[in-house]
Amino acid sequence: xxxxxxxxxxxxxxxxxxxxxxxxxxxxxxxxxxxxxxxxxxxxxxxxxxxxxxxxxxxxxxxxxxxxxxxxxxxxxxxxxxxxxxxxxxxxxxxxxxxxxxxxxxxxxxxxxxxxxxxxxxxxxxxxxxxxxxxxxxxxxxxxxxxxxxxxxxxxxxxxxxxxxxxxxxxxxxxxxxxxxxxxxxx
Numbered sequence: 001x002x003x004x005x006x007x008x009x010x011x012x013x014x015x016x017x018x019x020x021x022x023x024x025x026x027x028x029x030x031x032x033x034x035x036x037x038x039x040x041x042x043x044x045x046x047x048x049x050x051x052x053x054x055x056x057x058x059x060x061x062x063x064x065x066x067x068x069x070x071x072x073x074x075x076x077x078x079x080x081x082x083x084x085x086x087x088x089x090x091x092x093x094x095x096x097x098x099x100x101x102x103x104x105x106x107x108x109x110x111x112x113x114x115x116x117x118x119x120x121x122x123x124x125x126x127x128x129x130x131x132x133x134x135x136x137x138x139x140x141x142x143x144x145x146x147x148x149x150x151x152x153x154x155x156x157x158x159x160x161x162x163x164x165x166x167x168x169x170x171x172x173x174x175x176x177x178x179x180x181x182x183x184x185x186x187x
Contacts, residue, residue, distance in 0.1 A: 008033035008140035016047050016154045017083035022161045030083055031140045037084055038138050042093040051154040053098055054147050071105050076148035091136045106141035
């Protein structure tokens, strides 16, 4: 089976959403552009790490004056609309890469599917042509205000889950949980 590259150049919408109840939610990343919509599943920790790294990159771009002020000063708004239906998972994300394209003034994000082998590094196009069974990739670029909006939405989706235990920080179930700091007693 050959590799599929889902490439979105001018992204109209990039959001993270969930399906299911807190504690049993499945996280999805949906990217829409003029070429269509791609939907991939990922873990909650991947969503948190992606949001954190994008925010860190934006701070570095501002600090080092790598992005134009026009691009940095565009106001962002959070997209609170639901995921587009039907939700059809194209693949499950394994490795995520983030970079800055100085020429186009865009943040580039590549999400690679989990392959048969353990971790496979993100490949450029020439290396991918050599490998027939390379994992699928979702590649898209965001303007800085779109990236901020993506992070705001991602943070809100992650925090909408189960509340953490004040003692051990593990998620609380509706009936409480066996807290390791309380020596296994329910709280």
